[in-house]
Amino acid sequence: MANKLLNNNPRYLATQILNQVLNGSGYSNVLINQYLTQHQLGSADQRLLVQLVYGVLQHKLTLDYFLEKYLQQQKHLQTWVRNLLRISVYQMRYLDRIPERAIFYEATQIAKIIGGQKVAGLITAVLRNLQRDGWMTFDKLDKQKRLSIEYSVPQWIIKRLIKQVGLEKTTQILTSLNQPPKTSIRVNTAKISRSELQQQLEHDNFQVHPSAVSPVGLVIDQGSIIHSQWFQAGYCTVQDESSMLVAPALQAQDNSQILDACAAPGGKTTHLATYMQSGMGQVTALDLHANKLRLIEQNAHRLGVAEQITTLAMDARQVSQQFAPQTFERILVDAPCSGLGLLRRKPEIRYTKQESDLFDLAAIQLAILEAVDPLLTAGGLLVYSTCTIFEPENQQVIAKFLQNHPEYTAVKVQTDLALTKIHRGQFVQIYPDDYETDGFFIAALKKQ
Known part of the structure; x- marks a missing residue:
């Protein structure tokens, strides 16, 4: 009965989505699309639903900071109650068009229907106390904690960013992350x-x-x-703009034989295929999951490049079992990574990833590079890319590979435009604030 009464309530639906996202059972963008398809919401309520979900995910640590002192006695607070409070405080803090009386009323009604009068009373008391006391400042927090709370990014990410790019650049990156993705x-x-x-x-x-x-x-x-x-x-x-830099970096020719070792979701695969309109070249696209390859195939048909693409479901670390040595002139390893360059587009990533993940993934990334190496012809080009911004998955992986393979040399990553804001050095590193895109890393290695 509760669900029926609240079936088309955007605040209730946002709470349901957040319950799933924050317990790791779904991705925000996928769940939002599912809920919008399943429920009959007007356009204003659709926008509110999307805004509430992404707003809470972008500001969760900040919202929890404001709520903390009112929930100290609530050690076993149900997840949905906490998310309903987060949604309410997000509206109070960040949305100026919704009157606070409407925020309080909606939250209390949802709480009453789902949890009864006692829960409704708790919600009302917390929101009224917060309204009376005003917003806590960040003044007494140390620098890293303050950045973490203010921008809602875990401290380990803050610490790594400061070490890698300094405080000023870190602040610029953090400021950009809570802007709407383009x-x-x-x-x-x-x-x-x-x-x-x-x-x-x-x-x-x-x-x-x-x-x-x-x-x-x-x-x-x-x-x-x-x-x-x-x-x-x-x-x-x-396709994100920074992702569009990967295909040009391979310097593909019309007749190139290219291996895309970790191809899904296929944006780079289909981009590479556009370089091969004569029909002589071919992109062989691999992915571990057959269902993801079907999506690549559908996209290739829609774009009219299906003839240039062959798909195969397999682990990129097992490629030597399928292909002879020196089969390909170009190999792309768009490696599985932490995805921490996507924080603007997928805000929940910041809470689900741990620092140890960087090193676990680096081992997999290096293993894929080692596996594809024999398949590349002499004079061929191996391009390594990730949608993350941290050196353990990027520069350090390439350094280890080059140390193991002196026959490779890092060469300048070819771009079609003169990109003055990116961090070139030996490789291309784009941070999320440079062009308001996803963060990305690209390295090009030539085999002697």
Whole structure:
């Protein structure tokens, strides 16, 4: 009965989503899409639902800091009650269009229906006390704790960032992470030019501008591209701007034989395929999960590059069992990683990852590089990329591989545009604040 009464209540649905995300049983973007499909919400309630889920995930540590002193006696507080409080405090702190009386009323009604009068009384008391006392400041916290609470990022991430890039850059990165993620698309230049697609989208009332990162990228400022005729007909695909730098780094030729060793979800795979319109070149795309390969195949058909792509379900560490030595002139290892460059797009990652994960993943990343090495021809190019920003998964992995393989040399990562904000050095490192994109790392290694 409770669910029926609350079936189309965006605050209740947001609470349900947060329960699942924060216990590790689902991803925010996937669950939001599921709930929006399953429940009949008006457009304003849909926007509120999305805003509440992402808002709480982006500010969870801050919200918990404000709530902490009111919940000290509630050691066994149910998860849904805590998330309902977080949603309410998020609205009070960050949304200025919703009156506090409406926030209190909605939270109390939800609590009463699900948990009864006692829980409703607790919710009311906490919110009223918070309203009376005002917001706690961060002034008495030490520097790292303050950054952690203020930007809602665990302290181990803060500590690593400061060590790697310094305090000023760390603060810039943290400030950028709670900005809304941009929607960017890669234009399928096999079908249309970027300028032509931009004109067509603007004609259809999209607000769009060219990417400053990739010459085949457009950024959608307003409008939902997925349901447009241009997306459905394969004129573009959704892909982050920094991810669009990977395919050019392979310097693929029209007749190249390319191995994409960790291919899903396939944005880079289909990008590589656009370099091979003669039909002579081929991208062999591997992934551990067959269902993910089916998504790559569907996307390839939509984009008209299916003939250039062959998929195979297998662990990239076992490639020598399937392919002969020196089969490929180009190999891409877009390695499984912590994903900590995606904190803006997937805010829950910051709470689910541990520092030890960086080193566990580095061992897997190095093993994949070792496995694909024999498959690369002499003179061939091996490109390693991740969507993370920390050196143990990036520079340190490449350093170990080069130490084991003196026949490889790190070469300059080729980009189509002169990107003045990225951190080049020997490799390409993009931080989330540089171009307001995902954080990314790319290394190009040439085999003698």
